[in-house]
Amino acid sequence: MILVLWDIDRTLLYAGDTDRLVYRQVFREVVGRDAERLPERGTGVTMPLAVRELLSSNGVPDAEVGHLAQVIVDRLPGCLEQYREEMRLSGRTMPGAEAALKAVHQSEGIVSSVLTGNLKASAEIKLTAFSLSKYVDVSVGGFASDSPHRPALVNIAQRRSASVYGHLFSRRNTVIIGDSLQDVHTGREGGAKVIGVASGTTSVRQLVEAGADRVVSDLMDVDHLKALIHELAEIEGP
Helix, strand or coil, X not given: CEEEXXXXXXXXXXXXXXXXXXXXXXXXXXXXXXXXXXXXXXXXXXXXXXHHHHHHHCCCCHHHHHHHHHHHHHHHHHHHHXXXXXXXXXXXXXXXXXXXXXHHHHCCCEEEEEEXXXXXXXXXXXXXXXCCHHHCCHHHCECCCCCCCCCHHHHHHXXXXXXXXXXXXXXXXXXXXXXXXXXXXXXXXXXXXXXXXXXXXXXXXXXXXXXXXXXXXXXXXXXXXXXXXXXXXXXXXX
């Protein structure tokens, strides 16, 4: 059995400027002024860490960052829900993403879930907004609401999947599919193989140099993607 963990943003879908609108609104509500700087786009950093960066880069005193970060994190999903329709209209699914998700979901012997820097509630909002949630078992995924340290999410997803599906998952049979350097580092440090997808802000060369096991330019070739998943799961490793 193989566990496939999909990244969401810029791998499966592009939410447009929705996340940045949410950051701006919640920062204004909590801090009482406009944010002059926002987190960098497309890095794959978990939301709790992005929020701490948002506060620090906008001059919030270090002593207040921890408390205010938690307040903002707690408000993010509710604010994102307010922009659901706008996100659906201004965003899009990435090329080939729905067909790839469907094909992997329907493949015998594969558990398809997600590993994302989004909070679980935010991830579910995004996936349902673009009608993708039916192709993944979010109950066994790894989310920023579980840990701000993204590599830790691999083991969390593996344990959840093992509990539900009755099969042991390790680096040998776990494959992350994602677009960012964080996805590659997450797999290498957390215990998974990685298929890099150059659909975001990271190039094929950068993904290869970071140590992705395989790299594709997009998700359009479903048969090739499935072949790579099985190929990686058959390579012996710790």
